[in-house]
Amino acid sequence: MDFPTFLIQLLNSVQYGLLLFMLAAGLTLIFGIMGVVNLAHGSFYMLGAYLAYAISGQFGSLTVAIIGGTALAVLFGLALEWLLFRHFYQRDHLDQVLLTFGLIYIFEELRSLAWGDDVHSVKIPELLRLSIPLTENLSYPVYRLFIAGLCIALAIGLYLLINKTRLGMKIRAGAFNRDMAEALGVNIKLIHALVFALGVGLAAFAGIIAAPISSVYPNMGSQVLIMCFVVVVIGGIGSVRGALISALLVGLVDTFGKVLLPQMAGMLVYMLMAAVLLWKPEGLFKQ
Amino acid sequence: MSATKSHLEVFPAGVKLVLWLGLLALLAFPFVGTEFYTQMVTRMMIMAIFAMSLDLLQGVTGLVSLGHAAYFGLAGYALAFLTPQSEAVSLWWTLPLSVLAAGAAALVIGFFVVRTHGIYFIMVTMAFAQMVYYVFFDNRALGGSDGLYIYFKPTAQVGSLTLFALDDKVTMYYFTLAMVLLVYLFLRRLLWSPFGRALAGIRVNEHRMRAMGFATFGYKLSAFTLAGALAGLAGYLWGVQTEYINPDLMGFHTSAHAIMMVILGGMGNFAGAIVGAFTFEYLLHVFKDLPYVGEVHLGKHWQLWMGSFIVLVVLFAPRGVLGVVQALTTRGARQQKDGDV
Amino acid sequence: MSEILLTAKNLTKRFGGLAAVDKVSLELVRDTIHAVIGPNGAGKSTLTNLLSGDLPVTSGRIQIGAQDVTGWRPEQIARQGLGRSYQKTNIFLPFSVWDNVFLAAQARDPQQPWNPLRWMRRAANSAGARRRCSAAIELAGLQDRRDAIAATISHGEQRQLEVAMTLATEPQVLLLDEPLAGMGVAEAERMVALLLRIKKDHAMLLVEHDMDAVFTLADALTVMVNGQVIATGTPAQIRADANVQAAYLGEEH
Numbered sequence: 001m002d003f004p005t006f007l008i009q010l011l012n013s014v015q016y017g018l019l020l021f022m023l024a025a026g027l028t029l030i031f032g033i034m035g036v037v038n039l040a041h042g043s044f045y046m047l048g049a050y051l052a053y054a055i056s057g058q059f060g061s062l063t064v065a066i067i068g069g070t071a072l073a074v075l076f077g078l079a080l081e082w083l084l085f086r087h088f089y090q091r092d093h094l095d096q097v098l099l100t101f102g103l104i105y106i107f108e109e110l111r112s113l114a115w116g117d118d119v120h121s122v123k124i125p126e127l128l129r130l131s132i133p134l135t136e137n138l139s140y141p142v143y144r145l146f147i148a149g150l151c152i153a154l155a156i157g158l159y160l161l162i163n164k165t166r167l168g169m170k171i172r173a174g175a176f177n178r179d180m181a182e183a184l185g186v187n188i189k190l191i192h193a194l195v196f197a198l199g200v201g202l203a204a205f206a207g208i209i210a211a212p213i214s215s216v217y218p219n220m221g222s223q224v225l226i227m228c229f230v231v232v233v234i235g236g237i238g239s240v241r242g243a244l245i246s247a248l249l250v251g252l253v254d255t256f257g258k259v260l261l262p263q264m265a266g267m268l269v270y271m272l273m274a275a276v277l278l279w280k281p282e283g284l285f286k287q
Numbered sequence: 288m289s290a291t292k293s294h295l296e297v298f299p300a301g302v303k304l305v306l307w308l309g310l311l312a313l314l315a316f317p318f319v320g321t322e323f324y325t326q327m328v329t330r331m332m333i334m335a336i337f338a339m340s341l342d343l344l345q346g347v348t349g350l351v352s353l354g355h356a357a358y359f360g361l362a363g364y365a366l367a368f369l370t371p372q373s374e375a376v377s378l379w380w381t382l383p384l385s386v387l388a389a390g391a392a393a394l395v396i397g398f399f400v401v402r403t404h405g406i407y408f409i410m411v412t413m414a415f416a417q418m419v420y421y422v423f424f425d426n427r428a429l430g431g432s433d434g435l436y437i438y439f440k441p442t443a444q445v446g447s448l449t450l451f452a453l454d455d456k457v458t459m460y461y462f463t464l465a466m467v468l469l470v471y472l473f474l475r476r477l478l479w480s481p482f483g484r485a486l487a488g489i490r491v492n493e494h495r496m497r498a499m500g501f502a503t504f505g506y507k508l509s510a511f512t513l514a515g516a517l518a519g520l521a522g523y524l525w526g527v528q529t530e531y532i533n534p535d536l537m538g539f540h541t542s543a544h545a546i547m548m549v550i551l552g553g554m555g556n557f558a559g560a561i562v563g564a565f566t567f568e569y570l571l572h573v574f575k576d577l578p579y580v581g582e583v584h585l586g587k588h589w590q591l592w593m594g595s596f597i598v599l600v601v602l603f604a605p606r607g608v609l610g611v612v613q614a615l616t617t618r619g620a621r622q623q624k625d626g627d628v
Numbered sequence: 629m630s631e632i633l634l635t636a637k638n639l640t641k642r643f644g645g646l647a648a649v650d651k652v653s654l655e656l657v658r659d660t661i662h663a664v665i666g667p668n669g670a671g672k673s674t675l676t677n678l679l680s681g682d683l684p685v686t687s688g689r690i691q692i693g694a695q696d697v698t699g700w701r702p703e704q705i706a707r708q709g710l711g712r713s714y715q716k717t718n719i720f721l722p723f724s725v726w727d728n729v730f731l732a733a734q735a736r737d738p739q740q741p742w743n744p745l746r747w748m749r750r751a752a753n754s755a756g757a758r759r760r761c762s763a764a765i766e767l768a769g770l771q772d773r774r775d776a777i778a779a780t781i782s783h784g785e786q787r788q789l790e791v792a793m794t795l796a797t798e799p800q801v802l803l804l805d806e807p808l809a810g811m812g813v814a815e816a817e818r819m820v821a822l823l824l825r826i827k828k829d830h831a832m833l834l835v836e837h838d839m840d841a842v843f844t845l846a847d848a849l850t851v852m853v854n855g856q857v858i859a860t861g862t863p864a865q866i867r868a869d870a871n872v873q874a875a876y877l878g879e880e881h
Binding site (some may be wrong): 294438476477478480481482483484485488491492494495496497498499500502503505506508509 | 656680682701702703704706707711712716719720722723727730731732734735736737739741742747748749750751752754793797816
């Protein structure tokens with residue numbers, strides 16, 4: 001493999017990994033702090049993509065879609081948590097699996113009723129339609145760098161939120177010892193609602209910014225959900241740092257795998273997961 | 288993780304009566320039903336075997352697997368690979384071989400998966416099943432997304448004598464019914480064996496089981512493998528019945544449907560799994576067959592009805608029909624007990 | 629007669645920089661009860677978890693008889709002849725008293741979960757398991773409660789059930805973690821009588837806060853403070869030890 005090709009694949013890996021991180025971070029936080037398994041997490045990604053299609057179609061601007069779409073998704077997350085999820089934190093995982101599986105069906109149908117079943121595309125904004133030339137023949141799309149940049153910015157924001165703010169401290173306290181945190185005056189119910197909404201928002205955000213390169217189509221949530229689960233398993237439940245490292249690892253293995261070993265491409269990530277499980281059954285960075 | 292849920296394992300007389308009546312109804316059905324409905328009930332019985340296999344894992348041992356359909360599909364694929372385009376193969380060796388293949392896959396995957404607990408277990412079973420799904424979906428040689436056809440149903444011949452022909456819908460019905468009974472009796476016996484008792488103990492308090500000297504990993508792996516093999520039996524029959532296998536049969540939707548079936552009827556006693564399978568399949572049929580209301584084709588949006596039904600069951604009857612009955616009767620008993628304290 | 633059934637040498641358990649158990653050694657002798665006492669946080673529970681294999685040791689060795697069992701899994705140590713009861717009742721709540729103890733008794737039968745013959749036999753047919761189960765239930769005084777569901781019996785009876793389950797595997801070494809926890813006077817007296825009954829042929833480690841019970845039952849005492857042993861000896865010696873009096877014996881539990 002020559003250097004420019006390697007660089008392209010490396011950039012693709014990182015960009016894919018960072019998108020996965022957006023999804024996995026929310027999922028691992030919701031798992032780790034509220035103990036809820038949510039099969040419908042992929043549906044939030046799909047929601048983001050369809051919002052990108054709808055909003056950018058209406059207003060002609062991806063920026064509006066990113067800001068507006070994420071805000072709508074966060075509100076949706078708050079409503080969903082208040083209506084349903086908060087009653088399931090203490091329930092069996094079995095009940096959570098079934099509930100969220102039922103939700104997948106409902107969300108798919110609502111999506112079908114709202115936006116139909118066709119495949120849609122979302123246009124990359126004018127400004128970002130450039131490509132950076134790497135060699136005579138190869139160049140790299142600026143938009144993908146933009147995606148990576150946004151994700152990095154959000155990752156930094158997430159780190160600062162969790163580690164450097166009072167809210168973050170309360171979140172960590174609640175995760176560590178719920179009763180103690182409550183006794184110390186932390187409003188656990190509010191924290192849970194915010195964490196859930198954050199997770200939904202991150203997933204939808206990923207869907208919005210990825211829409212221009214991945215298209216918008218029915219059932220797009222399922223594929224990404226599985227990858228997301230693999231990332232969380234490898235990284236360790238509850239560890240955002242683990243999710244980041246794991247997501248980048250998965251991005252690398254998947255991208256380079258498709259290029260170097262195309263027949264086994266689909267299986268490589270699972271083999272990675274199997275290997276990690278043999279060594280550490282609770283993930284690399286389990287809290 | 289310690290559970291305080293008790294499962295109905297010994298059937299009260301009323302339940303036993305209902306089960307016997309159900310068996311009689313199943314025995315008589317082909318004489319009263321049309322060919323279409325005979326086939327439909329055959330499919331329900333195949334799903335009942337699938338659900339019973341999951342009940343062993345989930346109801347008895349307490350392991351929630353989102354990847355059980357992988358073994359169901361694998362056996363179907365095994366039959367598809369074993370059946371050439373030009374002639375039929377024999378039931379006598381293809382059935383055991385397909386079941387063995389499913390069991391072997393469960394053993395291999397189980398080895399990785401059984402070492403995890405709780406949420407991890409759910410997620411990795413799903414992940415490995417999706418891996419199997421993609422192996423078949425991505426490879427034209429294995430049929431790809433189009434799947435594979437089974438050109439001839441297997442024959443049941445001894446020498447030149449054909450014992451029975453599975454091409455005949457009624458014969459297939461009774462053969463499947465026989466399989467349902469065999470699996471049910473086998474599993475009921477297993478429930479009361481030392482193995483079955485240990486699995487139940489693992490469900491309730493695995494930590495204590497280890498402290499008492501049970502090597503719980505080996506027990507869970509054995510249960511996982513056996514459940515996979517039995518799912519394979521169901522998958523093989525599905526292949527015989529429908530003559531078509533595709534990757535969707537292995538997807539997590541199918542696995543989640545099986546979970547629903549087991550819960551709907553009541554977990555841990557295998558009869559509930561049969562009831563749940565029939566109920567679920569029938570509901571699916573009803574939802575998909577809904578008529579037009581004005582311009583809206585209600586049947587097209589079956590996912591909405593099915594999804595809502597699942598959510599409602601989880602919200603209001605999470606232990607299925609049997610759970611509702613138990614709750615009503617235990618409330619009465621608990622009021623009595625409080626009086627004693 | 630003074631056969632040493634369990635030896636712990638210099639057991640240490642570190643969590644990060646903190647040594648919860650620091651170079652603790654002790655011996656459990658047949659037909660004796662060896663009590664471990666100390667204030668909360670002294671490391672008694674951690675010590676018990678180290679001996680049962682629930683926690684890996686950082687350093688030190690554990691031997692059951694002549695067999696070194698350091699690093700073994702809990703189920704392996706149990707099969708080597710160790711049984712333990714828990715401070716927080718750790719039974720099978722949905723099962724009857726008989727079924728609880730029977731499961732423990734069944735653990736003594738050859739296992740082989742992969743053997744299809746073990747799938748077809750009836751569990752209740754195991755004569756050996758039935759015998760062990762009956763014996764343990766009788767010893768624990770629960771004969772009249774055999775069919776009661778464990779979740780419905782009284783707290784004291786549940787503690788008795790804890791002990792019955794520990795006995796049913798016919799271990800040689802017993803680790804009993806606060807068997808009297810949460811008991812009233814009458815129940816505690818019954819439990820003390822039970823423990824004296826089972827002393828024969830077993831080597832017992834008793835972790836307890838109830839000082840009356842400890843001095844009634846113990847043949848030997850180890851006092852732990854902050855993970856370390858500050859005194860070991862007979863009850864008389866321990867009572868007279870100035871260090872122990874200063875550090876602990878003044879306290880009520």
